[in-house]
Amino acid sequence: xxxxxxxxxxxxxxxxxxxxxxxxxxxxxxxxxxxxxxxxxxxxxxxxxxxxxxxxxxxxxxxxxxxxxxxxxxxxxxxxxxxxxxxxxxxxxxxxxxxxxxxxxxxxxxxxxxxxxxxxxxxxxxxxxxxxxxxxxxxxxxxxxxxxxxxxxxxxxxxxxxxxxxxxxxxxxxxxxxxxxxxxxxxxxxxxxxxxxxxxxxxxxxxxxxxxxxxxxxxxxxxxxxxxxxxxxxxxxxxxxxxxxxxxxxxxxxxxxxxxxxxxxxxxxxxxxxxxxxxxxxxxxxxxxxxxxxxxxxxxxxxxxxxxxxxxxxxxxxxxxxxxxxxxxxxxxxxxxxxxxx
Amino acid sequence: xxxxxxxxxxxxxxxxxxxxxxxxxxxxxxxxxxxxxxxxxxxxxxxxxxxxxxxxxxxxxxxxxxxxxxxxxxxxxxxxxxxxxxxxxxxxxxxxxxxxxxxxxxxxxxxxxxxxxxxxxxxxxxxxxxxxxxxxxxxxxxxxxxxxxxxxxxxxxxxxxxxxxxxxxxxxxxxxxxxxxxxxxxxxxxxxxxxxxxxxxxxxxxxxxxxxxxxxxxxxxxxxxxxxxxxxxxxxxxxxxxxxxxxxxxxxxxxxxxxxxxxxxxxxxxxxxxxxxxxxxxxxxxxxxxxxxxxxx
Numbered sequence: 001x002x003x004x005x006x007x008x009x010x011x012x013x014x015x016x017x018x019x020x021x022x023x024x025x026x027x028x029x030x031x032x033x034x035x036x037x038x039x040x041x042x043x044x045x046x047x048x049x050x051x052x053x054x055x056x057x058x059x060x061x062x063x064x065x066x067x068x069x070x071x072x073x074x075x076x077x078x079x080x081x082x083x084x085x086x087x088x089x090x091x092x093x094x095x096x097x098x099x100x101x102x103x104x105x106x107x108x109x110x111x112x113x114x115x116x117x118x119x120x121x122x123x124x125x126x127x128x129x130x131x132x133x134x135x136x137x138x139x140x141x142x143x144x145x146x147x148x149x150x151x152x153x154x155x156x157x158x159x160x161x162x163x164x165x166x167x168x169x170x171x172x173x174x175x176x177x178x179x180x181x182x183x184x185x186x187x188x189x190x191x192x193x194x195x196x197x198x199x200x201x202x203x204x205x206x207x208x209x210x211x212x213x214x215x216x217x218x219x220x221x222x223x224x225x226x227x228x229x230x231x232x233x234x235x236x237x238x239x240x241x242x243x244x245x246x247x248x249x250x251x252x253x254x255x256x257x258x259x260x261x262x263x264x265x266x267x268x269x270x271x272x273x274x275x276x277x278x279x280x281x282x283x284x285x286x287x288x289x290x291x292x293x294x295x296x297x298x299x300x301x302x303x304x305x306x307x308x309x310x311x312x313x314x315x316x317x318x319x320x321x322x323x324x325x326x327x328x329x330x331x332x333x334x335x336x337x338x339x340x341x342x
Numbered sequence: 343x344x345x346x347x348x349x350x351x352x353x354x355x356x357x358x359x360x361x362x363x364x365x366x367x368x369x370x371x372x373x374x375x376x377x378x379x380x381x382x383x384x385x386x387x388x389x390x391x392x393x394x395x396x397x398x399x400x401x402x403x404x405x406x407x408x409x410x411x412x413x414x415x416x417x418x419x420x421x422x423x424x425x426x427x428x429x430x431x432x433x434x435x436x437x438x439x440x441x442x443x444x445x446x447x448x449x450x451x452x453x454x455x456x457x458x459x460x461x462x463x464x465x466x467x468x469x470x471x472x473x474x475x476x477x478x479x480x481x482x483x484x485x486x487x488x489x490x491x492x493x494x495x496x497x498x499x500x501x502x503x504x505x506x507x508x509x510x511x512x513x514x515x516x517x518x519x520x521x522x523x524x525x526x527x528x529x530x531x532x533x534x535x536x537x538x539x540x541x542x543x544x545x546x547x548x549x550x551x552x553x554x555x556x557x558x559x560x561x562x563x564x565x566x567x568x569x570x571x572x573x574x575x576x577x578x579x580x581x582x583x584x585x586x587x588x589x590x591x592x593x594x595x596x597x598x599x600x601x602x603x604x605x606x607x608x609x610x611x612x613x614x615x616x617x618x619x620x621x622x623x624x625x626x627x628x629x630x631x632x633x634x635x636x637x638x639x
Contacts, residue, residue: 015479029495138627142619144571146578147594147612150601158602269482276484280575295579298494306494314483321482 004329008322015318023311024069030303034058038069040079040088040304078308083300088308092290096312097181098168099289103278105205106212107271113213114220115263119256121221122228134225137218145277149211149284156207163207166286173197208285212277216270220263227262231255261332268324272317357636361556364632371631374624381618384434385442392431393417396588399425405604421606423597429606432588433614439500439589440577441618444569447508448562455515456558460550462516463523464542477520480513489572493581500589503582507572511565518561522554556633563626567619574615590615 027037035052036042044052053059057068072079078088121133157165168182173193178185182205186197231237232255240250279291286292290313297305355363365371384391394400399422406422407414408429414421420429462473480488492506526532527550535549576582577591585592590611597607 011475011478014475015482018476018479026495138623139620142567142616142623144574144578144591144612144615144619146575146591147608147615150594150598150608151612154601154605154608272482272484272487276486279487279490280579283579295490295581298490298498298581306491310487310491310494313487317484318482 001329008325012318012322016315019311019314019318020070020073021066023307024066026307026310027303030307032303037303037307038072038079040082040085040302042082042085073311078311079304081297081305082302083297083305088305091293091305092309092312094177095288095290095293096316097179098287099275099278099282099291100316101181101183102205102208102212102282102287102289103271103274105209106278107216107267107274109209109213110217110220110270110274111267114217115224115260117217118221118224118263119228119251119259122225122232122259123251125229125232130225133221137221140214140218143214145211145215145280146284148214149208149281152207152211153284164204165207168204168288169197169201173200208278208281208287211285212274212281215277216274219266219270219273223266224259224263228255228259230262231259234258261328264324264331265328268321271320271324275313275317357553358555360636361629361632364635365628368628368631371624371628374621374628377617377621378625381437381441381621382445385438385445388434388438392428392434394428394431396427396432396435397586399423399427401426405600407604408606408610420610421604423593423607424600424604429593429610432593433590433610436588436590436593436611436614437618439583439587440570440573440591440615443500443504444507444566444573447504447569447573448511448566451508451511451565452515452558452562455512456519458512459516459519460523460546463520463527464546477513477517481517485510485514485568486572486575489576490579490581493576498581498584500577500583500587503573503576506576507569510572511569514565515558515561519554519558522557523550526550526553556629560626560629560633563622563629567622567626570615570618570622 027034030037035049035056035058036044038056039052041048041052055068056072057064076089078092080087081091084091117133117137121130124130153165156163173196174191178188182201183198186194186201189197191197237250237254240254245253275291278289279295281287282289282292283295290309294306294309294313297309365375403415403418403422403426405424406418406426408421409416409419411421418428418430420433422428423432462470465473488510489503489506492509493502496502496505523546527545532545532549535545540548573582573589574591574594577589578595580592580595583589583592585596594608594611594615597604597611601608
């Protein structure tokens with residue numbers, strides 16, 4: 001486990017190095033003055049500029065410029081937004097939890113729907129059910145997410161009027177900002193209308209979360225189907241059958257556990273995919289998350305915000321990636337070893 | 343025992359022809375393949391086939407519903423948009439932008455990725471390890487996010503979108519080529535030709551490439567379905583094709599304001615994207631299915 005951890009830590013450090021280098025070089029690639037791109041002080045006076053140049057060590061060599069930039073990031077100073085002139089780190093702290101909340105709910109829906117369907121397809125391998133599930137998965141995988149979002153709004157919000165079409169919660173409810181994750185904030189708040197707020201927030205999250213979940217759910221169907229087919233072909237399943245266990249017992253006690261492990265391994269990669277889908281969906285559903293903020297920054301040519309937003313978003317994706325690697329290693333002893341004897 | 347053929351000549355089709363033989367017998371894959379060919383033809387010949395121009399509107403025919411509707415007009419088969427532009431012509435011209443460009447982009451990144459990937463498969467040591475780590479990082483960033491980053495650097499526009507998507511797919515092709523070439527190099531037939539005195543490039547060209555071309559094609563179809571979705575998504579977000587261009591995602595975004603009174607301006611381009619992606623995915627599925635069957639035989 002120690003080697004495994006060390007390897008992950010080294011990968012993490014390497015990735016952070018590449019990501020910060022990338023975001024550092026973005027300031028040079030974007031149009032405009034590099035130091036202004038770093039800091040976002042678009043209206044800086046001459047004295048400010050001298051101070052900024054000193055802070056970011058612009059007159060020294062590129063390596064020491066990079067260290068200065070890294071120091072700024074490590075101190076939590078991501079500069080200020082060119083458009084609104086407010087601190088980017090505080091904006092991100094406000095927006096990132098909404099995205100985390102939305103993507104986690106979507107991931108949950110995707111896994112809860114996708115994995116069982118995949119297992120059913122694998123059990124009915126090469127039968128009509130399998131083909132139907134696979135065709136549905138293919139269709140779901142091919143639908144453009146923005147179109148699906150619009151159709152969902154047209155059907156469920158405008159046509160049937162069941163669910164709200166925009167925002168995170170009705171503005172009638174005043175929820176104090178503790179963690180930023182709406183559901184936890186509602187539960188922590190002392191408002192007498194806590195439960196109404198809770199159900200309102202749930203009604204708001206269902207539609208965008210389902211729209212985001214469709215794509216990853218179809219991938220989970222494929223993954224879990226493939227892994228279940230593999231597991232069902234192994235000899236320990238045959239041994240269990242020879243022992244006289246019923247089909248239900250074999251599936252629930254032996255097959256599902258082993259098949260799930262292989263699915264969990266891919267959750268990290270799917271999460272990255274899901275966050276991107278969430279960015280687009282946030283725009284359609286006016287969800288106050290980091291994706292919408294980032295895309296608006298691109299419209300406004302707010303380079304400091306783009307640079308820092310990308311850095312934070314990719315760090316977040318990568319941290320989840322590594323976390324899932326650890327969960328996978330904790331669940332599967334085979335993944336922990338360093339190939340000794342295998 | 344009488345033999346009809348004196349010389350028993352065994353016909354042994356090449357791996358690629360075997361694959362095509364299996365592929366041809368899967369009806370669903372063939373439907374996908376025909377739609378794929380249809381889309382390619384449409385993207386080449388749309389200027390000849392389209393009944394109207396995609397840019398100029400007819401202001402007497404604003405927001406006409408599709409022909410099957412009670413208020414529809416049969417000379418505008420799929421209706422018109424808010425400037426009286428014929429939806430059918432716009433969608434046909436859009437094929438060459440969304441589908442045709444994605445096809446070109448994938449071919450482009452495929453070629454570059456294969457060259458870099460096969461060269462890197464032949465290197466070892468620190469260079470190779472660095473590339474491996476670097477690819478891991480790049481591949482862990484979702485392709486759409488990466489495309490958005492690159493468009494943010496280059497600025498919005500259809501040509502920048504194309505560059506962004508091309509750059510995004512190169513690492514994927516490098517990765518898959520590298521992996522496939524390394525795997526093939528471990529096999530005995532490569533050893534055999536090495537013993538015959540062939541150098542690395544000869545092995546690569548004559549022995550390895552014919553055996554990995556199907557895997558690359560299957561990856562290319564995956565990449566193309568992603569490329570179509572990416573070009574359309576960037577167009578929808580207003581970062582890709584700009585206003586008068588009939589790119590499918592941009593047409594959809596354009597119809598957004600009149601979404602409720604003229605739903606066909608939104609659902610038709612969406613259906614077009616869906617059709618293109620499904621056709622591409624069906625071809626890809628067909629190739630993967632055929633590869634699996636060929637392996638089992």
